Amino acid sequence: MSGYEVELARARRDIGALEVMIGRNERALELRVRLAYRQFHLASLTEDEVEFERLGKLITTLIDDFGPLEDVCLLKANVDARFHRLDEARQDLSMCPPLVQRRAGRAILAEVDFQQGRYAEARHAFAMLAEQERTWDVLARLAHWESKLGDPDEADRLYEEAEDQLTAKEMRSFAWVELQRGDLALARGRFTNAQAHYQRAAAAFPGHWLTDQRDAALRIAEGKAHIAEALLRSVIPRCPKPELKQALGELLTSLGKTEEARGWLEKAAAAFLQSVQEGGVHYYHHLAELYADGLGQPAEAVRWARKDIAQRSNFSTQSMLAWTLLKNGEIAEGLRWIRVALASGVRDAGVFATAAALCRASGDAANGEQYDRAAVAINPTRQHVHIH
Amino acid sequence: MADHNDPNAVNSIFSDINYSAADLYDLFGFPTDEGRAALLALTFAATPKTGELDGDMLYRLLVTSQPRVAFPEHDDVNLDTVLRYFQAVKDKYLGELTPAEIRVTTTEDQHARVQFFGFPCGYFSTTVDLNRIVSIQAPDGRVISAFIGGRDDAFFNDLTGFFRSINYAPQFYHVPHTMTEARELPIPKTLLELDGNDLFNFRPEFPTWGFMQRDGTTPKLQLPPGPWEWRGDRFKKDANGHYRFVYDGSDCRAGQNCNAIILEIPHAFITPDPGANRIVNAWGESWVRKATGKVAAIPDNQSWLEHPWKAWRAQSLDEELRNYKLVDTDGQPFADAGLSEREDDRQLGANNFWLGPHFIKRLAHLGWGFGPAISALGLKCSFDHDNSPVSVHRMYDSALAAFPRVRQTLFQPLNMPDESWNPKRLNIPLRRPFEIFIPNVCALDMDTTGTWPFGRRLEDQVATRFLSLFLDMTAELNGKRYHIDMLGDPALWASLPIEPKTPPNPLKNDKEFLPHFPYLAEPWPEPGQY
Numbered sequence: 001m002s003g004y005e006v007e008l009a010r011a012r013r014d015i016g017a018l019e020v021m022i023g024r025n026e027r028a029l030e031l032r033v034r035l036a037y038r039q040f041h042l043a044s045l046t047e048d049e050v051e052f053e054r055l056g057k058l059i060t061t062l063i064d065d066f067g068p069l070e071d072v073c074l075l076k077a078n079v080d081a082r083f084h085r086l087d088e089a090r091q092d093l094s095m096c097p098p099l100v101q102r103r104a105g106r107a108i109l110a111e112v113d114f115q116q117g118r119y120a121e122a123r124h125a126f127a128m129l130a131e132q133e134r135t136w137d138v139l140a141r142l143a144h145w146e147s148k149l150g151d152p153d154e155a156d157r158l159y160e161e162a163e164d165q166l167t168a169k170e171m172r173s174f175a176w177v178e179l180q181r182g183d184l185a186l187a188r189g190r191f192t193n194a195q196a197h198y199q200r201a202a203a204a205f206p207g208h209w210l211t212d213q214r215d216a217a218l219r220i221a222e223g224k225a226h227i228a229e230a231l232l233r234s235v236i237p238r239c240p241k242p243e244l245k246q247a248l249g250e251l252l253t254s255l256g257k258t259e260e261a262r263g264w265l266e267k268a269a270a271a272f273l274q275s276v277q278e279g280g281v282h283y284y285h286h287l288a289e290l291y292a293d294g295l296g297q298p299a300e301a302v303r304w305a306r307k308d309i310a311q312r313s314n315f316s317t318q319s320m321l322a323w324t325l326l327k328n329g330e331i332a333e334g335l336r337w338i339r340v341a342l343a344s345g346v347r348d349a350g351v352f353a354t355a356a357a358l359c360r361a362s363g364d365a366a367n368g369e370q371y372d373r374a375a376v377a378i379n380p381t382r383q384h385v386h387i388h
Numbered sequence: 389m390a391d392h393n394d395p396n397a398v399n400s401i402f403s404d405i406n407y408s409a410a411d412l413y414d415l416f417g418f419p420t421d422e423g424r425a426a427l428l429a430l431t432f433a434a435t436p437k438t439g440e441l442d443g444d445m446l447y448r449l450l451v452t453s454q455p456r457v458a459f460p461e462h463d464d465v466n467l468d469t470v471l472r473y474f475q476a477v478k479d480k481y482l483g484e485l486t487p488a489e490i491r492v493t494t495t496e497d498q499h500a501r502v503q504f505f506g507f508p509c510g511y512f513s514t515t516v517d518l519n520r521i522v523s524i525q526a527p528d529g530r531v532i533s534a535f536i537g538g539r540d541d542a543f544f545n546d547l548t549g550f551f552r553s554i555n556y557a558p559q560f561y562h563v564p565h566t567m568t569e570a571r572e573l574p575i576p577k578t579l580l581e582l583d584g585n586d587l588f589n590f591r592p593e594f595p596t597w598g599f600m601q602r603d604g605t606t607p608k609l610q611l612p613p614g615p616w617e618w619r620g621d622r623f624k625k626d627a628n629g630h631y632r633f634v635y636d637g638s639d640c641r642a643g644q645n646c647n648a649i650i651l652e653i654p655h656a657f658i659t660p661d662p663g664a665n666r667i668v669n670a671w672g673e674s675w676v677r678k679a680t681g682k683v684a685a686i687p688d689n690q691s692w693l694e695h696p697w698k699a700w701r702a703q704s705l706d707e708e709l710r711n712y713k714l715v716d717t718d719g720q721p722f723a724d725a726g727l728s729e730r731e732d733d734r735q736l737g738a739n740n741f742w743l744g745p746h747f748i749k750r751l752a753h754l755g756w757g758f759g760p761a762i763s764a765l766g767l768k769c770s771f772d773h774d775n776s777p778v779s780v781h782r783m784y785d786s787a788l789a790a791f792p793r794v795r796q797t798l799f800q801p802l803n804m805p806d807e808s809w810n811p812k813r814l815n816i817p818l819r820r821p822f823e824i825f826i827p828n829v830c831a832l833d834m835d836t837t838g839t840w841p842f843g844r845r846l847e848d849q850v851a852t853r854f855l856s857l858f859l860d861m862t863a864e865l866n867g868k869r870y871h872i873d874m875l876g877d878p879a880l881w882a883s884l885p886i887e888p889k890t891p892p893n894p895l896k897n898d899k900e901f902l903p904h905f906p907y908l909a910e911p912w913p914e915p916g917q918y
Contacts, residue, residue, distance in 0.1 A: 030606075
């Protein structure tokens with residue numbers, strides 16, 4: 001069995017054993033908290049929304065039965081932040097006021113700040129946390145900030161330092177950091193470097209679908225579409241994430257396989273919409289992208305992008321809204337939003353490319369050229385590929 | 389964007405910390421072969437299972453041998469004296485001292501690779517079977533007996549009682565890992581239950597509370613919301629006027645195994661001059677392989693410069709060790725749990741001289757808890773607690789303020805129960821607490837039996853002996869000087885107004901030790917392992 005399969009099996013076995021023990025004593029608080037954390041572990045491994053739903057129920061019943069315990073609130077905040085329920089994440093932490101002062105709570109709050117466009121506050125908080133103790137997770141958060149708004153070389157150095165904190169008992173975390181380093185290299189058009197990091201991730205934690213997904217993105221950027229197609233087709237049965245179907249659909253579109261592509265894109269759209277219908281907000285971004293590009297319904301794309309930005313206004317959602325507005329022919333408003341995104345100081349080739357396209361569409365060739373150069377300076381390959 | 393980029397999403401955070409092979413239990417050390425060899429036994433968690441070693445771990449046994457040196461300033465001791473002592477230890481351990489080392493790693497096919505560094509005969513290595521007594525032939529012709537594998541855990545201790553005495557909440561309550569302030573709750577530490585202490589007093593209706601069960605679980609309660617406090621002013625007494633002991637003498641490690649590295653090493657292998665170097669200092673370390681060490685060709689970036697001891701360590705690491713991370717150390721029993729509060733950053737092994745001032749403050753903090761309880765029982769106490777009638781919760785910010793309280797506790801020679809520890813009747817000074825705990829090494833005196841504190845024999849009840857630090861060793865009971873085994877005497881407890889009438893900890897291990905190498909008892913069958 002691969003490392004991924006072993007860990008998956010262990011998580012399931014632990015969950016089964018805990019459920020049996022809890023069956024004998026439902027008031028066994030520590031076992032129930034442990035079960036919730038193991039369920040979180042399983043859900044994080046698979047990224048299966050069904051597993052996250054189970055986790056949500058465990059958390060809810062724990063809070064109902066025992067009140068807002070600190071570690072349970074922390075777990076809930078983690079999950080809510082992950083699913084873009086940012087105000088809820090804040091609320092979760094405030095249920096246990098001391099959490100707001102603790103490292104784990106401060107890290108989540110800083111992440112929320114970042115997501116909601118309070119970049120300086122987020123940077124300050126990450127830096128303070130790192131100054132107090134250079135734990136791998138804080139270093140990785142700081143590295144991510146640097147990768148978007150600061151110095152990508154410093155980001156890579158911080159990721160490297162984070163790796164140095166990890167032990168052989170944390171190979172999945174190590175692989176995850178390697179994937180971030182690979183993404184960083186890919187965003188700069190450094191394909192060989194990206195491939196090396198992805199290969200190290202694969203060696204560290206073999207069999208993980210996440211690594212194959214990233215490898216597929218690299219292959220798309222390299223123009224090796226057929227390899228990417230094969231990779232995505234192999235990942236989809238292992239991971240139920242609709243984002244992967246979206247990625248495959250878009251890839252097939254680019255290969256001229258429009259009929260099959262449409263099928264995958266519609267499956268992705270149906271899953272996204274189902275999630276929204278059930279109260280989810282984390283697929284707004286994907287819906288905007290899907291309607292703007294894959295499905296060619298720009299007005300619908302603008303609608304979802306606006307909903308996304310209402311949740312979390314940051315350079316990413318601002319840029320997406322600008323892109324959908326461009327697609328929908330609303331150039332003036334698109335320009336306004338891309339300027340807001342650029343004002344963040346973001347150093348992202350994709351954002352610059354959107355700015356260049358909008359400027360050209362507005363007849364401003366000079367600025368279009370300038371932003372184009374900025375994009376190429378970051379990523380000379382002009383291949384801006386990112387599969388979520 | 390950081391949509392799916394949260395490091396916690398891939399981190400097994402809290403409530404999910406696995407039983408770890410890095411968790412060192414004990415280091416035993418005593419002379420054998422009439423003082424011509426030293427037995428060293430490093431025990432640690434039996435994971436992945438008893439008799440099977442974790443391939444990502446590296447264990448070190450560090451050894452030096454030196455002459456016995458008497459502390460020169462016997463009668464005129466003050467804070468300056470002790471700080472100078474700590475400084476001298478620091479200079480020694482950062483200076484000329486280069487310990488020899490026995491390093492154990494595990495091969496893929498579950499054999500132990502044993503490397504010897506820095507011994508007079510030079511470097512050599514060998515690979516040995518696990519779970520078998522083997523003889524290792526050294527280049528100088530000497531033979532080292534080795535056993536690496538699973539044994540019965542040689543520790544016998546009322547851990548729950550100890551945790552109750554220091555108000556260690558995670559043993560009794562569900563305490564999230566984030567709540568570091570809720571580990572030792574801020575009420576007086578004590579040996580006798582406090583009247584009205586609802587947080588820790590024994591609950592007859594819940595006798596399993598805080599005791600680990602056969603299935604590996606420990607029944608606990610939900611931590612009540614703070615503030616956690618005790619507003620009483622006396623020890624609890626029952627209708628007969630008897631105090632309630634926080635200990636009940638249970639062996640909380642009964643039926644449990646450990647993995648162990650057990651070596652019987654000729655003294656002449658350790659030092660070229662065993663006649664002069666009568667002390668063998670030893671300590672153990674566990675290291676876990678870094679992730680970067682597991683995946684080839686990853687550059688290693690040493691960037692841990694925020695603490696001086698870490699910087700020092702980084703400089704001194706060899707090529708193999710750079711691929712590992714120090715996790716735990718073990719020299720003296722209770723140096724970690726009792727005195728360093730199990731802080732990760734205080735896992736310094738012999739190099740704990742940095743903690744000298746902390747040691748004084750912590751000892752004073754414990755003294756305010758245990759001292760009044762000892763006095764209440766009618767025993768004489770070494771800690772100056774101003775005749776407080778009940779235990780007090782007091783923390784110190786400065787060693788200067790704490791020192792006058794602990795002066796006697798720190799410096800008093802610890803009387804032995806009889807002369808059996810010194811079979812040659814040599815002029816060997818009694819050991820004193822400050823020199824026992826700093827540096828954090830097991831210091832075997834090769835002219836003694838090696839019973840604690842002149843080493844550590846398997847049968848030593850070190851937890852009870854640790855409590856005896858707080859006895860006034862100048863006092864007498866029934867015409868005999870107080871000594872380190874006095875609190876282990878059932879007759880004493882039978883005579884005291886206390887329930888239950890038991891020494892604090894079990895008097896012997898749950899399995900008989902062997903009279904020959906490897907001395908630790910055979911392991912319990914696997915189903916007996918929790």
